[in-house]
Amino acid sequence: MTQSLKTLELVVRAADDRLAQDIVAMDVRNLTPVADYFVVTHAKNDKQLDAIVDSITDAAHQAGVTVKNVEGKDGGKWILIDLVDVIVHVFYYAEREHYNLEKLWKDAPFVDIHEWVSEQ
Numbered sequence: 001m002t003q004s005l006k007t008l009e010l011v012v013r014a015a016d017d018r019l020a021q022d023i024v025a026m027d028v029r030n031l032t033p034v035a036d037y038f039v040v041t042h043a044k045n046d047k048q049l050d051a052i053v054d055s056i057t058d059a060a061h062q063a064g065v066t067v068k069n070v071e072g073k074d075g076g077k078w079i080l081i082d083l084v085d086v087i088v089h090v091f092y093y094a095e096r097e098h099y100n101l102e103k104l105w106k107d108a109p110f111v112d113i114h115e116w117v118s119e120q
Contacts, residue, residue: 004036004085007065011081011088012116014059015041018051021093023117026108035087037111040101042091052090053079 001009008025015023020041029036043049053073060067060083068082077092078099089101 002036007060007063007083007086008037008039008111008113009116010059010063010065011039011056011083011086012113014055015039015052015088015090016117018048018055020048020052020090022096023113024102025111025113026102026105027111028105028108031105031108035082036085037087038101038105038108039086039088040091040096041089042093042096044093046092049077049079049090049092053081056081056088056090 072079077095081088
């Protein structure tokens with residue numbers, strides 16, 4: 001398993017641990033040089049949004065994964081976590097549909113993450 005795939009698993013598990021909604025992972029290695037994977041998810045409310053972001057960044061720090069940047073944390077409805085090889089987009093539920101990153105990056109294949117998330 002590559003390091004970027006290990007980071008992807010860490011992110012998905014950390015987001016799922018805070019009940020992130022509709023987590024998807026996209027393989028963007030052949031589409032952009034900025035990352036190997038994008039993760040997109042959303043939260044039901046502001047408190048959950050913060051909990052998801054904190055869970056991901058805490059798990060990354062504990063695993064020694066570089067957290068390059070976190071943008072939008074101060075009152076944002078779209079928080080971006082840059083973990084170098086994995087970029088995580090955590091939306092407030094109403095914003096996710098508006099930006100529709102899955103459609104924007106429609107050429108990126110989805111990664112099968114079912115083993116990393118709990119049945120809801």
